[in-house]
Amino acid sequence: MPEATTLPALSPNPVRGRLNSGFFALMAGYIEHRLAGHKRRIFAGTGGVVAEIGAGNGPNLRYLAPGTTVHAIEPNPYFHRRLERTAAARGVDLTVHPVPGEAIDLEDASVDAVVCTWVLCTVHDPAQVLHEIHRILRPGGRFAFIEHVAAPPGTVRRAQRLVRRPWRWAFEGCRTDRDTAAAIRAAGFTSVDITEFRFRSTFVPVRTQIAGTAVR
Numbered sequence: 001m002p003e004a005t006t007l008p009a010l011s012p013n014p015v016r017g018r019l020n021s022g023f024f025a026l027m028a029g030y031i032e033h034r035l036a037g038h039k040r041r042i043f044a045g046t047g048g049v050v051a052e053i054g055a056g057n058g059p060n061l062r063y064l065a066p067g068t069t070v071h072a073i074e075p076n077p078y079f080h081r082r083l084e085r086t087a088a089a090r091g092v093d094l095t096v097h098p099v100p101g102e103a104i105d106l107e108d109a110s111v112d113a114v115v116c117t118w119v120l121c122t123v124h125d126p127a128q129v130l131h132e133i134h135r136i137l138r139p140g141g142r143f144a145f146i147e148h149v150a151a152p153p154g155t156v157r158r159a160q161r162l163v164r165r166p167w168r169w170a171f172e173g174c175r176t177d178r179d180t181a182a183a184i185r186a187a188g189f190t191s192v193d194i195t196e197f198r199f200r201s202t203f204v205p206v207r208t209q210i211a212g213t214a215v216r
C-alpha cells in the first residue's frame with residue numbers, strides 16, 4: 001500500500017456533514033438537469049476500474065459503463081449510506097474508501113479512469129489530490145472532472161468574494177475562488193482539454209464552471 005501522507009484530520013461536522021448529504025440529495029434533480037450534457041460528454045466511455053474522488057451521494061454512477069468497478073474516495077461518512085444505496089440501485093460494484101483524496105489508498109497505476117465533480121473546490125490541498133489522481137491512473141488513463149471556479153473580475157467574482165466565509169462554513173471547506181484549471185494544467189498530464197461554461201442557476205457564486213478531461 002502507498003505510504004500515507006500527513007494531513008490535518010478530516011472530521012466532518014456531524015450537523016453540517018448530514019445537512020450537506022441531505023442538501024445534495026434534495027438538489028440532485030436540479031443539478032443533473034443542468035450538468036447532464038457536460039457529464040455525458042466527459043464521462044463518455046468511462047468504465048473498467050474507476051476511482052471517484054468525493055463521490056458524495058453517487059450522482060455520477062449513472063454515467064459509467066455497465067459493469068464498472070468503482071472505488072469511491074469519500075472521507076465524509078455522512079454520504080456513505082446514500083452512496084451505497086445509489087450504487088446498489090444501479091448495480092455498480094462499489095468499494096468505499098473513507099480516506100481523503102490527498103492520501104488515496106490505491107496502488108500506483110491501478111485504475112483506468114478517475115472522475116470527480118465539485119470536489120477540488122473543497123479538498124484541503126488540490127495539488128496533492130491531483131498528484132494522487134495522476135499516481136493511481138494507468139498510463140493513458142483519463143481524469144474527467146467538472147468544477148466551479150473563480151470567475152473573471154466582475155459581478156460573479158464580487159459575489160464569490162462576498163460569500164466566501166459563510167459559504168466555506170456551510171459547505172464544509174468549499175472555496176468559491178480557486179483557479180482549478182491552472183492546477184489541473186500544472187499536474188503533469190500529457191494532455192488536458194478544458195471547457196468553461198456558465199451554470200445557469202440562482203447560486204451565483206458557482207456560475208463559472210469548467211468541464212474537461214486530462215490524460216495521464
Ligand SMILES: C[S@@+](CC[C@H](N)C(=O)[O-])C[C@H]1O[C@@H](n2cnc3c(N)ncnc32)[C@H](O)[C@@H]1O
Pocket residue numbers: 010024053054055056057058059073074075076079099100101102116117118119122123124
Ligand atoms: C460538493 S460535494 C460534491 C459531491 C459529488 N461529487 C457531487 O457532485 O454531488 C463535495 C464532496 O467532496 C468530498 N470531499 C471533501 N473533502 C475531500 C477530500 N479531502 N478528499 C476527497 N473528497 C473530499 C465531500 O465529502 C463531498 O462528498
